[in-house]
Amino acid sequence: MENKVSKLAILTKGIIKENPVLILLLGTCPTLATTSSCLNGLGMGVSATAVLICSNIVISLLAKIIPDKVRIPCYIVVIAGFVTVVQFVLQAFVPSLYASLGLFIPLIVVNCIILGRAEMFASKNNAFDSALDGIGMGLGFTLALGVMGAVREVFGAGTILGIAVPFLSAHPIMIVALAPGGFFVYACAIAAINYFTNGKAIQKKEFGCAGCAMASTCQQEKCLAELEKGAEA
Amino acid sequence: MGLASILLGVILVNNYVLAQFLGICPFLGVSKKLDSAVGMGVAVIFVMVLATAATWPIQQVLNNFGIGYLQTIVFILVIAALVQFVEMALKKFIPSLHKALGVYLPLITTNCAVLGVCISNIDEGYNYIQSLVNSTGAGIGFLLAMVLFSGMRSKLEGNTSIPACFQGVPITLVTAAFLSLGFMGFSGLV
Incomplete structure (x- = not known):
């Protein structure tokens, strides 16, 4: 590689420094929706990781063959293929997890982390590096979802991985496991990171286009800039 | 299931953004200004209904050939x-x-949210009319959430009493949490 990034750095950057959920603020929908319990969060994380690693490898191998103009639809087909495989595997071996994740398994297709890594990393690097990147990003995603799921499960249901926690199991704060709690716990996690790093870790001050996988193809940023100009005029 | 209860249920009780966490990115990203929030909401209704109108018959074709698993x-x-x-x-x-x-x-x-509504129409076993109503409702729910949220966010602008670590993204999410809390009051309506 031209800028001599070590293999280890590729592997580890996704876990802490560029954690997709907590630092890059990507993949918000599955993060909020599947972290009502620790096991669900981990299940979602592992499923998405499997898809991410496979799609990263295949896309990096195909990157030279795919014409530039149709690359996004091609990436989506590759990703959707692997999502279908994961869907079958979950349905066959862990039907209970399949039932509780439900709609969010097929929706891995539109997870912006996966498309984002395809566009930003896999299409420009070799298969081995892309696999490492997939493993790192996937671990970061799984870790973040697992931690958020654990927090919401402990406070919302008074259990951790199904095991009762003393005191809290008698006084669960149910709202934490429900929809508003998802937004709130995520907000607190980001605020905590801001607090401990003095606001340096999270570059993104607002949800916007910078991190979005589609940024290079869709003209949202341009459109929104035009809209704002229109509003001012 | 009556069409009215599907419509009310998906707008208020199972609001796509606030209760099911679908379409969070545009909800947080495009809700800063009321104009763009309304535009985005209307466009989502439009695309959701069109996408459902196209994908529901396709699923029947896939089922006919026994390849329903190619859905995604x-x-x-x-x-x-x-x-x-x-x-x-x-x-x-x-x-x-x-x-x-x-x-x-x-x-x-x-x-x-668009892919989500298409798949959930199939999962719920809705017929064509019910699917279209469900998609319209999901879109209207999205528009409603966007408009309410952009109103709430405009109050945050320039507010200096927010702690430093909560400024920006975290306070936006806390605001969304309160809106979602409000919508929980509708549970049990349908």
């Missing part, structure tokens, strides 16, 4: 192609509508 691949491609096609058609034939909605269309392609 087929749906996402159909939606992506449809959105592109609609954008071109609007540009050519109804430029005024394109001017109002066109900018939002490309970003809706990979919006999980």
Whole structure:
């Protein structure tokens, strides 16, 4: 590689420094929706990781063959293929997890982390590096979802991985496991990171286009800039 | 299930954004200004209904051939192609509508709420009419959440009493939590 990034750095950057959920603020929908319990969060994380690693490898191998103009639809087909495989595997071996994740398994297709890594990393690097990147990003995603799921499960249901926690199991704060709690716990996690790093870790001050996988193809940023100009005029 | 209860249920009780966490990215990203929030919301209703109108019959065809499992691949491609096609058609034939909605269309392609509503129509076993009503409701719910949220966010602008670590993204999420809390009051309505 031209800028001599070590293999280890590729592997580890996704876990802490560029954690997709907590630092890059990507993949918000599955993060909020599947972290009502620790096991669900981990299940979602592992499923998405499997898809991410496979799609990263295949896309990096195909990157030279795919014409530039149709690359996004091609990436989506590759990703959707692997999502279908994961869907079958979950349905066959862990039907209970399949039932509780439900709609969010097929929706891995539109997870912006996966498309984002395809566009930003896999299409420009070799298969081995892309696999490492997939493993790192996937671990970061799984870790973040697992931690958020654990927090919401402990406070919302008074259990951790199904095991009762003393005191809290008698006084669960149910709202934490429900929809508003998802937004709130995520907000607190980001605020905590801001607090401990003095606001340096999270570059993104607002949800916007910078991190979005589609940024290079869709003209949202341009459109929104035009809209704002229109509003001012 | 009555059409009215499907419609009310998906707008208020199971609001796509606030209760099911679908379409969070545009909800947080495009809700800063009321104008763009309304534009985005209307475009989402439009695409959701169109996508459902196209994908529901396709699922029946897939089921006929016993390849219903190809749902995910087929749906996402159909939606992506449809959105592109609609954008071109609007540009050519109804430029005024394109001017109002066109900018939002490309970003809706990979919006999980659109794929989500198409798949959940199939999962719920709705017939064609019920699916269309459900999609319309999901879109209206999205628009409602966007408009309410952009109103709440405008109050945050320039507010200096927010602690430093909560400024920006975290306070936006806390605001969304309160809106979601409000919508929980509708549970049990349908």
